[in-house]
Amino acid sequence: MxxxxxxxxxxxxxxxxxxxxxxxxxxxxxxxxxxxxxxxxxxxxxxxxxxxxxxxxxxxxxxxxxxxxxxxxxxxxxxxxxxxxxxxxxxxxxxxxxxxxxxxxxxxxxxxxxxxxxxxxxxLPLHRLIGARRRARIPAYASLLRIGAPDQVAGECATALRRGYTAIKLHETTTPAVFAAREAIGAGMPLMVDMNCPLDGAGATAFAQACRPAALKFLEEPVWPPEDFATLAEVRTKGGLDIAAGENACTVHQFRQMMNAGAVNYAQPSVTKVGGVTEYLKVAALADEMDIKLAPHSPYFGPGLLATLQLMSLRDDRTFVEVFYMNRAACLWRGSVDTGPDGTVAVPDGPGLGYEPDKEIMERYRVS
The missing domain is CATH 3.30.390.10 (Enolase-like, N-terminal domain)
Incomplete structure (x- = not known):
């Protein structure tokens, strides 16, 4: 063929x-x-x-x-x-x-x-080409967009909880917003903060220390530039919070540099950036070798999300799939990747990635 x-x-x-x-x-x-x-x-x-x-x-x-x-x-x-x-x-x-x-x-x-x-x-579904499926549904966290105002952050967090999500990630850069979210969701629910690389080492360390009472699961990419793994490692040591990074990293070689520097507790390969399924699997094997957790980056709704679900199904490690918290005008997969009322997303069972894209939706929203 x-x-x-x-x-x-x-x-x-x-x-x-x-x-x-x-x-x-x-x-x-x-x-x-x-x-x-x-x-x-x-x-x-x-x-x-x-x-x-x-x-x-x-x-x-x-x-x-x-x-x-x-x-x-x-x-x-x-x-x-x-x-x-x-x-x-x-x-x-x-x-x-x-x-x-x-x-x-x-x-x-x-x-x-x-x-x-x-x-x-x-x-065969993708996961069967690699190994045995360990999970048929993957818990999702609501990846909120940047809001800013603490009262609105709290309101969106409360709405996400009512929709069934069992974990929240913010894209906020102020401590009042972080603490508003924690108060809204309660003490037991996982809360994460993605800063998108805005701070130098001193600023990132200070922010991490200030957020410690909010009991974050991890602080994601607080340092600019993202490839400054030495500074990120320093923030991890001095800030008192677990650090996640990797959505901006490509190939297993850059992840090896990150991990060797002691920069992360959570590695975040993005299957649409890192080099696809092939490189993702190399990163996962390296993370296991170095006793670092995986927290895949997946804020997308195309084939990359299907591939992420397939790969995450191979691991019984309680990781969450990242789902953008938004209402889309249409779905390429006829709603099959929507988060259910229990806060989970079903792993596709069909051959390959599991679903075929809706051609009518593709044509309706195609950009020439």
């Missing part, structure tokens, strides 16, 4: 997040930009992947069309055990363009699609 084409699809789905705002750098994000990677074959089977694309979907799509597609067209569709060798070759071929950012996002999309295809060839 041969790969006949690799194509990027830009799908833009509006959302309503209530009082929160979603920003990437200086840019406000008013809709979910999903770049889906379609791998077609001469046997009629299709694999679907996702490449990270917030703010820059056209750039990611161009990378897929110009850099990734020529690497894959005409190749034999690899079996699951052969995907790592193929992806290593493609990474080597493209290393001139860097092993970080857009290049790795595009590689991730292809890798996920190849694993989807491998599962479809065998008529």
């Amino acid at each position: 041969l790969i006949t084409n690799v194509r990027a699809h830009h799908v833009r789905i509006p959302y309503d997040a209530g009082v929160g705002s979603f920003r990437q750098g200086a840019s406000a994000i008013a809709a979910l930009d999903i770049v889906m990677v379609e791998v077609s074959t001469d046997a009629g089977l299709t694999g679907w992947g996702e490449a990270f694309a917030y703010v820059c979907p056209r750039t990611t799509a161009t990378a897929i069309d110009e850099m990734i597609a020529p690497q894959a067209r005409g190749l034999e569709v690899p079996d699951a055990e052969d995907i790592p060798a193929l992806m290593d070759r493609i990474q080597r071929n493209l290393h001139l363009f860097g092993r970080y950012g857009i290049t790795m996002f595009a590689i991730s999309g292809l890798d996920i699609a190849l694993w989807d295809l491998a599962g479809k060839v065998k008529a």
Whole structure:
């Protein structure tokens, strides 16, 4: 079976997040930009992947069309055990363009699609290609967008609890907002804070120390720049809170640098950024070797979320899947990845990633 084409699809789905705002750098994000990677074959089977694309979907799509597609067209569709060798070759071929950012996002999309295809060839879900499923449903945490006002933070947290969520993550940078959330959800519920890399070491340490009474499960990415693992390790030592990081890291090699520096208690590989399923599995194995917990980054609703659910089902470690707390105008999977009233998301049972995207939704929200 041969790969006949690799194509990027830009799908833009509006959302309503209530009082929160979603920003990437200086840019406000008013809709979910999903770049889906379609791998077609001469046997009629299709694999679907996702490449990270917030703010820059056209750039990611161009990378897929110009850099990734020529690497894959005409190749034999690899079996699951052969995907790592193929992806290593493609990474080597493209290393001139860097092993970080857009290049790795595009590689991730292809890798996920190849694993989807491998599962479809065998008529098995992705998790069965790797090992035994340990969980059929994954508990979700509500990943709130940045709100700011403490009273509104408390209100959104209370609403998330009523909707069944059993853990909350904030994207706040002030202690009043953090303590308002803790008061709203009570003492026993897991609470996390993602700062998105705003502070120097002294500022991050001071913030961590100030938040200690709020009993955070972890403080995520408090330090700028995110690759300053030495400073992050210092914050972990002096701040008194567990530290999580990794959504900005690509390949297992950067995670090894992070872990060797003693920078994290929780490693956060993002399957749409790190290099796909192949690199995610390497990061998971390294984390186990170094006794570091996994807390996957997954605030997306395309094939990347399906892949994350499949991978998380292999581990009975009580980890939560990250779900953006927002109301989408549409769902590519006909609502199958919605969080249930018990605060969990079902792991797909179908072949490959488990579901086929809704073509009508893709066409309705396609960006030419």
